[in-house]
Amino acid sequence: MVTEVAAFRGVGKSYGRVRAVDGLDLVLRPGETVALLGPNGAGKSTSLDLLLGLREPDRGSVTLFGGAPRAAIEDGRVGAMLQSGGLMSDVKVRELVQLACDVHPRGRSVTEVLTDAGITEFAERRVDKLSGGQEQRVRFALAIAGDNDLIVLDEPTTGMDVSVRQSFWASMRAQADAGRTVLFATHYLEEADSIADRVLVLHRGRLIADGSSAEIKARAGARRIAFELHDADGGFEESVLRTLPGVQSLDVTARVPGVRTVRIRTADADATAAGIYRAGLYPRGLEVAGVGLEQAFLTITGELDRQDGARRADEQSADEQSTDERSADKESVR
Ligand SMILES: Nc1ncnc2c1ncn2[C@@H]1O[C@H](COP(=O)(O)OP(=O)(O)OP(=O)(O)O)[C@@H](O)[C@H]1O
Numbered sequence: 060m061v062t063e064v065a066a067f068r069g070v071g072k073s074y075g076r077v078r079a080v081d082g083l084d085l086v087l088r089p090g091e092t093v094a095l096l097g098p099n100g101a102g103k104s105t106s107l108d109l110l111l112g113l114r115e116p117d118r119g120s121v122t123l124f125g126g127a128p129r130a131a132i133e134d135g136r137v138g139a140m141l142q143s144g145g146l147m148s149d150v151k152v153r154e155l156v157q158l159a160c161d162v163h164p165r166g167r168s169v170t171e172v173l174t175d176a177g178i179t180e181f182a183e184r185r186v187d188k189l190s191g192g193q194e195q196r197v198r199f200a201l202a203i204a205g206d207n208d209l210i211v212l213d214e215p216t217t218g219m220d221v222s223v224r225q226s227f228w229a230s231m232r233a234q235a236d237a238g239r240t241v242l243f244a245t246h247y248l249e250e251a252d253s254i255a256d257r258v259l260v261l262h263r264g265r266l267i268a269d270g271s272s273a274e275i276k277a278r279a280g281a282r283r284i285a286f287e288l289h290d291a292d293g294g295f296e297e298s299v300l301r302t303l304p305g306v307q308s309l310d311v312t313a314r315v316p317g318v319r320t321v322r323i324r325t326a327d328a329d330a331t332a333a334g335i336y337r338a339g340l341y342p343r344g345l346e347v348a349g350v351g352l353e354q355a356f357l358t359i360t361g362e363l364d365r366q367d368g369a370r371r372a373d374e375q376s377a378d379e380q381s382t383d384e385r386s387a388d389k390e391s392v393r
Pocket of ligand 1: 074077078079097098099100101102103104105106
């Protein structure tokens with residue numbers, strides 16, 4: 060029995076000199092709701108195109124349900140909502156959705172699909188009279204027009220305002236609750252955080268994190284500590300705070316006379332808190348909180364950028380050194 064919904068094995072895809080996907084290894088399992096998160100140009104759309112058989116990898120292999128992506132799509136096991144491609148415009152929403160249900164090998168009832176996508180109220184409207192957000196919901200309806208095992212959505216909430224976005228998330232979650240595997244690409248960390256049970260972070264075509272959003276936040280390691288220091292409890296030097304163990308950044312404000320609010324970002328909240336007391340300070344209203352997914356994401360990608368920068372500098376200095384050595388060799392030959 061195949062227990063993999065999808066698998067990328069050593070996948071690479073370049074456009075000329077741009078490596079859009081660079082050595083991707085990944086398995087999606089049945090019933091997961093997976094967010095593919097990454098900044099612009101990270102390789103999300105290319106990965107989804109490869110998964111759907113719309114592009115061929117230069118290296119490695121991509122399988123869907125253990126076989127070629129196209130075979131799974133022809134069998135009606137996959138529904139997709141992509142960024143590209145227009146909708147047929149001179150038809151009503153209901154007619155378009157009906158058509159999608161009719162041609163799908165495992166088509167569902169049009170009434171059910173309209174309800175699940177939350178578009179019944181504008182089902183009689185012509186497609187070319189819809190707002191951008193409504194159009195996105197119709198695209199979603201087309202992706203769920205059949206009884207698919209996998210639903211792939213590329214930035215589905217682009218163009219939706221906040222309230223529409225939240226009701227759309229409920230529609231996505233309902234698909235996952237019905238046992239379908241859902242893979243969606245997004246820029247919105249909030250979306251990944253609240254819907255996905257697994258978050259994949261792509262950066263420059265590479266998978267740099269894979270876990271629950273809680274695990275990804277924990278990997279970034281940082282915590283925020285906030286408290287007040289009252290002059291009445293004794294004075295303090297800001298340098299004492301700066302040298303506490305684990306401190307990554309420090310912010311001290313004095314909005315009320317005699318009271319300083321201290322905010323610390325730390326790699327080790329326990330050590331920092333112990334250090335505060337050891338320094339003889341009396342922190343009032345001490346709070347410790349984890350960082351959000353956004354901060355975790357920035358920390359992880361920032362670390363990689365620094366590592367890449369350091370590697371490039373090393374490579375450059377190695378190149379310069381070998382050029383120097385070659386020149387020295389030439390000198391000695393002369
Ligand atoms: N058809 C193409 N021809 C040339 N380069 C391309 C093509 N499609 C994508 N790229 C490049 O490949 C890289 C990855 O692009 P991709 O669209 O997969 O990323 P993305 O994470 O989906 O970005 P976005 O969030 O902006 O949609 C980018 O540098 C992009 O400019």
